[in-house]
């Protein structure tokens with residue numbers, strides 16, 4: 001059974017549609033899905049419109065980078081946005097930085113917390129990781145036919161519900177936040193900044209300004225090796241520039257970054 005049918009059977013689905021500057025926005029709500037990214041991907045394949053948003057109370061098979069499990073109990077904000085950006089396949093990495101900027105700002109505005117970014121796709125506080133972004137795309141002949149931006153935010157979750165190294169807005173502030181308002185604010189922000197995809201340097205500059213390792217000594221585990229050095233910037237293709245001891249600049253395109261004290 002396709003996941004969309006599965007989700008429909010399991011949940012009472014509400015659907016809201018409205019327009020934002022003439023662009024239709026459709027929000028599909030589910031009580032439970034395997035993964036909002038998977039549901040949104042299916043919808044992309046079925047030809048659903050850009051700015052279709054899938055949001056679920058909980059995910060049973062939420063996933064992060066490298067296929068890692070992403071714990072998604074009720075209380076967090078788990079959603080995916082279907083987009084059809086007019087960019088080439090090689091420019092797809094910019095989407096995760098575009099999304100990170102929008103999510104960071106809206107989370108900060110809604111909660112008052114100073115949210116920062118960690119390469120490549122983390123939203124962090126000084127006390128731990130508060131959210132992550134997972135972009136998946138379908139490409140035909142080097143042209144993306146659609147992309148799915150998945151966002152996971154630890155909001156009304158207790159310390160016991162957090163994975164190691166994670167934190168939540170509830171843990172940090174002892175306050176509960178309205179998930180619907182936060183979702184709306186985030187999508188609005190993305191919509192208003194969508195045109196920046198034509199100016200990737202605006203996106204990478206904003207990302208770098210709000211980065212927790214700007215500049216900082218880091219260790220990056222990447223493709224079986226460890227790169228140690230000082231972060232120097234972010235390129236438009238998503239590569240992190242790292243200066244090692246001998247002043248050599250390395251461009252790292254994937255990996256897991258750790259701050260070195």
Ligand code: BTN
Pocket residue numbers: 034035036037038059061062063064065070072077078079080121122131132133134150151152153
């Ligand atoms: C990461 O930090 O590795 C990325 C985590 C992304 C999690 C979100 S939750 C909504 C969407 N659905 C998923 O299965 N994953 C993303």
